[in-house]
Amino acid sequence: MFTSRAKIAQRLLRRLHGTNATPLAKRPARPSVTMGRALALGLGGAAGLLGSAMAVASLESDDAVFTNWSATHSCHPAKVYHPESLKELIDIVATHHAQQKKLRVMGSGVSPNGLGFSDDSILTMSAFDRILHVDAAKSQVTVESGVVVGDLLSHLRTHGLTLQNVASIREQSIAGVTQAGCHGTGAAIPPMEEQIVSMEILTPSQGLLTLDDPSDHRFQLAKCGLGGLGVVTKLTLQCVPMHKLLETTTLYTLSELKKVHASLLVENQHLRYMWLPYTDKIVVVTCKPYTDGSPIGSRISDDIEFRLEELRALYKQVATVPDPDHVNWRFTQLRDSLYALDPLNARYIARVNETEVSFWEKSQGSRVALSDDVIGFDCGGQQLVSEVAFPSANGSDLTFMEDLLARIERDQIPAHTPIEQRWTASSRAAMSPASSPLQEQVFSWVGIIYYLHEASPSLDAIKDAFVDYSKLFEDVMAPYGAAEHWAKLEFAPRSALERHVLKDRLRSRFPLEAYRTLRNEWDPHHILSNDFVDELCSTDL
Structure with a gap:
């Protein structure tokens, strides 16, 4: 058996901000750390930092604050449990069930909407890592x-x-x-x-x-x-x-993409589009299985100075006092910093997006690597996101994007890049956004984004603007039968009427009655449900 608790704990300690973290005495193969008033960033089993020598490990309410990856949601749980054995876990759940007290299970705390968070008791499973x-x-x-x-x-x-x-x-x-x-x-x-x-x-x-x-x-x-x-x-x-993939990055115009889109979907094992609002360009990333010795084609340039030339020039032109370290920034850092200078000015954002096109023109080409090294990618920094999935047939996936981009330009939304589009097959899981009884059904997933750069003086204004952007997104998605990604769906800030409309739409898409029935059977006191799940299951109309 394999365990990596020590590595995870060390990794997370490096990500703590403003804490006085002190290691406890190490137990064999189960090192843990306790914190004062800690900010757990919610990356890679963040709750694994929380533990004690007690049989039922917990921290009192003044000792733990969890913040998600994007620092958009946080919770201040009354207790944090960190069971290290199945018996401990069973005892904790049984106690809360008997007392009818809430106990939310938290994973790594990454979800953009804080799906695993609760201000009641939190249960972490990071010690169950074998x-x-x-x-x-x-x-x-x-x-x-x-x-x-x-x-x-x-x-x-x-x-x-x-x-x-x-x-x-x-x-x-x-x-x-x-x-x-x-x-x-x-x-x-x-x-x-x-x-x-x-x-x-x-x-x-x-x-x-x-x-x-x-x-x-x-x-x-x-x-x-x-x-x-x-x-x-x-x-x-x-x-x-385990296998290798040939990843190829190509820049298309919309008219060019329409001619090859259907074949790209069926010919590639993985496919991702990155739409650049206010431009006529789409970055297309394809992945096919690769056999050693097969031709690779033109490789992606490793000259990052050349690829970032135009974006760096723009940054030096528009930044009042350019950060001297900008010459060492990777692409996403540079783009995010450019957005931060005037994040809600649609004309300025369009200028940044147009300049970004040059980076992708110079980044076309191919590379080969193991599949799990290829299909991950740099998402950029802190961000606000929304993502939906909808059945994709007869070109509706491209029509959706045309509708969305037209609304963005019409309403002068300062849309950051990329608007990412991906695809999956259907899922038999009843609550999956890609749930379908049709095995051959393909779903398209589309995500919008605003970046929350720490240097931006207008974080609250960006959050308010993203609410408007999300409402536009919902307007566009309505005719397509789309459903939100569960980790990116927000019930707030919505009026009572808006919540009613949202929940009515969710009821029409998902078997919420069956979910509620099973929840009542397995968890009759709903101790494992946080505000999000309780809201989802509420029957108010």
Whole structure:
């Protein structure tokens, strides 16, 4: 078996801001750290920093504040539990069930909307981080739920295996990415919860259950259960052989893209479009399996000075006092810093986006690497995001983007880049945004973004503007039957009427009655539900 607690704890300690973190005496293979008034950044099992020598580890309310990756949501839990054994976990859940007290399970705290957060008690599973078994014959791996995706990928390499697809952020727990319906990209590859072959889940009223029958509606509800049905303790995942990918980056105009879009979807294992608002350019990133010795084509230039030339020139021109370190910034740092200078001026943002085109023109070409090194990417800095999925057929995915870009220009939205478009196959998981009974159904995922640069003097104004941007996004998505990514759906700030409209739309898309029924059976006091899940399950009209 494999554990990486020490590495995770060390990694997270380096990410603490403004804390006095003091290591506790190390227990064999289970080092932990306690903090004073700590800010846990929510990366890679952030809750793994919280622990004590007590049988039921907890921190009182003055000792823990969790903030998500983008610093857009935080929680101040009354207690934080960090069980290190199944018995501890069962005892904690049983106690809260008997007392009818809330107990929210938190993964890595990455979700943009704080999906795992609660100001009541928090339960972290970061000590449940063992890789239990690799079945090479079946290409399957059994893991505890707190395993970090990046560490799992590294371990699978030693067995010649990898995950079929992953989300862009590797520091998430495996239970977190599946419970929230996270996804990668590839028209023939479903979201990550579909990699689950079997799951063990601890429920408050029914105890420990094992689910592995694809025809069992409970299994299909629990795979993407939003943390509201039970505590996932163990997962068996279907893997694929480790392989190399040929990744090719190409810049298209819309008219050019329309001619090849259908073939790109079927010919590539992975496909990602990055739309650049206020330009007629789309960055297309394709990935195909690569066999050693096959032609690669033109390689991407490794001359970063050449590729960033125009963006650096613009920064020096518009920055009143340019940061002397800007010559060392990578692309995303430079772009985010340019946006921060005037983030809500649509004309200025359009100028930055036009200049960004030059970077992508010089970044065209191909590279070869192992698949799990290729399909991740740099998302940039702190950000506000919204993402939706909708059935993609007969070119509706491109029509959606044309509608969205037209509205952005009409309403002069200062739209940051990229508007990212990806695709997945459908999912059998009932609560997945890509849920469909049609196995051949393809879903398109589209995400919008605003960056929250620490140097920007107008963070509150950016947040307010993103509310308007999101409302426009919802207007555009309505005719397409789109549904939000669960980790990016916000109930606030919405009026009572807006919440009603949202929940009515969600009821029409998802089997919320079946979800509520199973929640009532497995967790009759709803102790595992936070405000988000309770709001989702409310029946008010």
